[in-house]
Amino acid sequence: MDAVEIKESRADVALLVATLICIASSSSIAHEYASRFLDMTVAFGAVFNIRAFSCAAHAVGLAAGFGTAAFIKRTSVSHLRGTRALGAFFLSQIGLSAIFYAAFAFHAEPVIVALQIPIAALSALFIATMLHYAAPLPKSTVLICISLCIGIPAFIAQGVFGALETAPLAATTMSHIGLLCVGLVCGLRFFQHQAANAPLETESAAYGAQLDVENSSNSQRALIQPWFLVWVVVFTYGAAFGFYHVIPLGLPTPASFGVTAPVIRISSNLLGAGLATALLISSFSSGPLVTSVIWNKFYRLVFPLAVLAGLLIPFTQAQGYLLSITCSETALYYFDMIIALGCIVICKTLHADATSVFAHAFFARSSGFLAGNIAGAIAHEICLLLNELISCVGIIAFILLFLVTFNTNGEKYAKTVWGILPKEDPKSRFDRKLHERCLQLAKEFQLTEREAQTLELLAQNKRPKEISNDLVLSVATIRTYVQGIYTKIDVHSHDELLKEIEKE
Known part of the structure; x- marks a missing residue:
C-alpha cells in the first residue's frame, strides 16, 4: 500500500469516527439537556419527578435500538449501510431534535420525555450499524477510536451544551442541528470513500488472515x-x-x-x-x-x-x-x-x-x-x-x-x-500457539505493526508473493518488511526464522 492509500485509509477512519461521535452525541445531548430542565411535575393529582421518567425513556430508546440491530436479519442490516439510509437517519434526527426543542418552548414535558425514545433508538441502531467498519482496525487505532467515540460525546453533551444551559433556546437548537449536519456530511463522505477505495474492508481481510x-x-x-x-x-x-x-x-x-x-x-x-x-x-x-x-x-x-x-x-x-x-x-x-x-x-x-x-x-x-x-x-x-x-x-x-x-x-x-x-482441535491449538509466539517476538524485537503481520504469515510458510496478496501490498514492500524482520531478530534466512519461532 503506497503513501496515498495510507492517507486515504486514515481519512476514512477520521470520517468514521466523526460520524459515530455525531450520532452518539445527538442522543446524549437530548437526554442531558432534558435532565437539566425537567424537575417535579404534577399528574393525576400526584407529584412525580419527571427527570426519572426522562432517564427511563432514554434507556428504553437505547435498548430498543440495540435490540433491533441484534435481532433483525443480516440482509436488513446491510441495507442500513449506505448513503441513503444514513441520510434518512440524520434528516430524521434533525426533525426530531427540532420538535424536541420546540416542546421546551411550549413546556410540553410529556413530549420532551417521549421524543427521547426515538432519538436514542435511532442513534443506537446506527451506531451498531456503523461499528461494522471499526472492527477491522488495528489495536492502536481501535483504542483511540473507542476513547474518542465515548469520551467526546460526553464532553459535547456535558461540557459544550452544559455551557449553553443559559443560552437562548434557539442557539441550543441550532448548535444541535449543526452538529447533526456535520455528522451527515462526514458520513456521506465516508461512504463515498468506501465506494471508491474500500480500505477498511481490505484491512478486514488482512486481520482475518492474521487471527484465524x-x-x-x-x-x-x-x-x-x-x-x-x-x-x-x-x-x-x-x-x-x-x-x-x-x-x-x-x-x-x-x-x-x-x-x-x-x-x-x-x-x-x-x-x-x-x-x-x-x-x-x-x-x-x-x-x-x-x-x-x-x-x-x-x-x-x-x-x-x-x-x-x-x-x-x-x-x-x-x-x-x-x-x-x-x-x-x-x-x-x-x-x-x-x-x-x-x-x-x-x-x-x-x-x-x-x-x-x-x-x-x-x-x-x-x-x-x-x-x-x-x-x-x-x-x-x-x-x-x-x-x-x-x-x-x-x-x-x-x-x-x-x-x-x-x-x-x-x-x-x-x-x-x-x-x-x-x-480447540489440534490444528486450532497449533495456530493459536503460533500466533502467541509471533506476538511475543513482535513485542520482544519491537517490530512494527506491518512487520508483525508479515512475521505471522512467514511463520505459516507463506512466500512474499502470497503475503502481498493477503495484505494487499506490493511484493517490494513485503520484501522490505521481511528484511526488517531478519535484521531485528538477527536471522539470515527463512529456515533460521522458523527455528527462532519454534523456540519456547
Whole structure:
C-alpha cells in the first residue's frame, strides 16, 4: 500500500469516527439537556419527578435500538449501510431534535420525555450499524477510536451544551442541528470513500488472515445467540449503573465549596470520562489484545470502582456526592469501553458479523441499565433514600457484582464462555500457539505493526508473493518488511526464522 492509500485509509477512519461521535452525541445531548430542565411535575393529582421518567425513556430508546440491530436479519442490516439510509437517519434526527426543542418552548414535558425514545433508538441502531467498519482496525487505532467515540460525546453533551444551559433556546437548537449536519456530511463522505477505495474492508481481510484461530462457521452460529452467563454479567453491571444513575435524585444536593449541584454532576461526568479514557489507554497500550486480558482488566478495575461508587454515596452527601458519581461514571465509561474492545476482539477472532456482536452486547447493557433505572425510580418515589437504605443498596450491589464477576474470572472461562475458543482441535491449538509466539517476538524485537503481520504469515510458510496478496501490498514492500524482520531478530534466512519461532 503506497503513501496515498495510507492517507486515504486514515481519512476514512477520521470520517468514521466523526460520524459515530455525531450520532452518539445527538442522543446524549437530548437526554442531558432534558435532565437539566425537567424537575417535579404534577399528574393525576400526584407529584412525580419527571427527570426519572426522562432517564427511563432514554434507556428504553437505547435498548430498543440495540435490540433491533441484534435481532433483525443480516440482509436488513446491510441495507442500513449506505448513503441513503444514513441520510434518512440524520434528516430524521434533525426533525426530531427540532420538535424536541420546540416542546421546551411550549413546556410540553410529556413530549420532551417521549421524543427521547426515538432519538436514542435511532442513534443506537446506527451506531451498531456503523461499528461494522471499526472492527477491522488495528489495536492502536481501535483504542483511540473507542476513547474518542465515548469520551467526546460526553464532553459535547456535558461540557459544550452544559455551557449553553443559559443560552437562548434557539442557539441550543441550532448548535444541535449543526452538529447533526456535520455528522451527515462526514458520513456521506465516508461512504463515498468506501465506494471508491474500500480500505477498511481490505484491512478486514488482512486481520482475518492474521487471527484465524478457530472454525468460524460453528463459532459464528453460536455467537448469534448470546450466552446466558455473559448476558447475566453485562446485564447485572448495567442494572447497577442504572440504579446509581437515579440515586442522586433522592439525595440532598447541597452546594459543595460554593459549587451548585448541576455543576457537580457535570464535573463528575466529565472527570469520569477522562479517567476512563486514561485507564483504557494505560491498560491496553502494550501486550496482545486477547479476551483473557480484557476480562482481567474488567474484574480488576470495573468491579472495585462500581462497588466503591455504591459504598461512597452515604459518606459524600455533604460534598454533593462528587466522589460517588465520579466513581460511578468512571466505572460506567470504562465498562462501555471494555465491552466495545471485547466485541472487536471477538469479531476479529471469529470473523463474526460486527453489528450482531456489538448489538447483542450493548442490548444486554442497555436492558440492564433500564432495569436499574426503573428500580431506582420506584425506590425514589416510594421511600426516602436515607443513609441506612443507601448502605443496604451498596451491600446488595456488592453481593450481586461479586457473584457475577468472580464466578467468571478464570482465563479458561473467559476464553470458552465468551466464545473465543469454544473447542480447540489440534490444528486450532497449533495456530493459536503460533500466533502467541509471533506476538511475543513482535513485542520482544519491537517490530512494527506491518512487520508483525508479515512475521505471522512467514511463520505459516507463506512466500512474499502470497503475503502481498493477503495484505494487499506490493511484493517490494513485503520484501522490505521481511528484511526488517531478519535484521531485528538477527536471522539470515527463512529456515533460521522458523527455528527462532519454534523456540519456547
